[in-house]
Amino acid sequence: MNSSPVGLHRVLEPPGVLPQAARRLDPDPRIREDEVRVRLERLNLDAASYRQLHTAHDGDPDAIRAEVLQIIRTRGKMHNPVTGSGGMLIGVVDEVGPRSPLGLTPGMRIATLVSLTLTPLHVEDDLRRWDGRGEQVPAEGHAILFARSIAAELPADLPAGLSLAVMDVCGAPALTHGVVAARTAPVVAVIGAAGKSGSLALAAARRAGAARTIGVVPFEAEAARLRAAGLADDVVIADARDPIALAGAVGAPADVTVVCVDVPGCEHGAILATAAGGTIVFFSMATSFSAAALGAEGLAADVTMLIGNGYAPGHAQMALDLLRTEPGVAKIFKERVEE
């Protein structure tokens, strides 16, 4: 059977689009040679998606459950048509095609690191174990992974919730490590440094050979949290949306600036805080492409600006390793996951 590494053969309509853009996918349990079938354990709905469903149904749990079921049955994937978002899933590997490159074996307990919006999904239990009151959805059924999907084994030594929280942001430390390691002893500033992706980016920067790390946070409580974690050489307070304040707080411009704060309007401050010849990595989904491009031009800033790619080879393992070996990262994650 001809198979596509990105799952084109699973697209039922409209033909020719990528699975994420499809209205409907085929969740047939029979796998192709490069596919993997996973037995479902739990869906983790995207927060924005659950919030929309909750609002649309006035919080009625039965109505919310009915709509999630309806979406999965109609689309062959959990792709909220209003928010456009999905989530991720936890399950156990059931069958692995002989040509699958994912390195999975039957029995492994995994989390998928690609969105549910592109993952063929079939539910068999009417989601009856879900009370409809939260984003965690116990489920029976199966999902299909393509050759170019991403999945990571859930470590036995960590609670599943903690592993998922780490995997959710594991692109940030991987890319930060690569950018920092490509330079000689750079100064690295992380904006939004006391959050999940920020703390991992700081730890990755130090491990990759940063000469000095600067953690920028918005107020004193976050500063105290970051100082207690010991992940940054300097902790400074600034509103990242105020370019002058941000650049002033960072001081001498950084060689590498990593933006992890999910509020709009941080582009100009990041540009001003970065030295000529430096690199800025934007991990915030609130980043405006045009504000970054035009801002750098308007400031005559000779900086390299990277779109934070959520994928890099080995990213989940690197992030889990940082969680295990850096007490400061573990401390911040435990606080954040319990919040």
Next chain:
Amino acid sequence: MNSSPVGLHRVLEPPGVLPQAARRLDPDPRIREDEVRVRLERLNLDAASYRQLHTAHDGDPDAIRAEVLQIIRTRGKMHNPVTGSGGMLIGVVDEVGPRSPLGLTPGMRIATLVSLTLTPLHVEDDLRRWDGRGEQVPAEGHAILFARSIAAELPADLPAGLSLAVMDVCGAPALTHGVVAARTAPVVAVIGAAGKSGSLALAAARRAGAARTIGVVPFEAEAARLRAAGLADDVVIADARDPIALAGAVGAPADVTVVCVDVPGCEHGAILATAAGGTIVFFSMATSFSAAALGAEGLAADVTMLIGNGYAPGHAQMALDLLRTEPGVAKIFKERVEE
């Protein structure tokens, strides 16, 4: 006098923001030690700005002129409050502060390469030589350049219109050259290759050592134009918004992909058309940050994605040099400027 390289001292309100974000700038003709004063010759209004003014005033040239004057007098800069855009200017250097790093001398005829939205501007002739019927505005008065502004001398050997068209997109060949030169004989695909930035990017890629260049265009007339220019080793036709078609047309994935086509929805195609370990440079202002970031993650694509920075040191000179020495580039620009 204390002076700021980005012009903070020229911001009248609100205090503390960058000149581009300011409601009002101070166009005082007395320059600081690192500033330059330019005698105006012509303003080139941004196309979107002129279109908005034209529509708002039903094409009445006197009303359009009156509003442009009103904007400049009120704001101290030509910053259209509706479109948020400005334009650029041509003028002659009048006075250069002793600490200006721009390398300008009095009498030089220059174009500013930073937006009018951040350039202090004062008009003395009520724009009476402008008929209000086009984007080219003859003007008397002055403008101020900061230490971090960008200006380029207008070459004596080229028509001003041609030089301006080149300078408008000169960030593309500069960044493309840098990315290509950092690799060993890469295959380079340029999407939107028969346009101004695309043709310059192709020429820069070849000069920087590309093993092979692929020009992607949307239809046969553009393909014929690009083949006649001789700038690409291969010319292929594809709708850049169709990921499967685009990747199919490019064939074996490129090491470097440069996106120069100003339509939304080209992110996934560019990602699919790029090899693992490759680099994508997005120059289109229609690029969606989140579509690029989530698309790469969803496709498990190990690619580096760059936000096209309109500034790089020496960018205008490099682009003008390509225009002078590559007959294919000159041919495309002459056709485009006359259109």
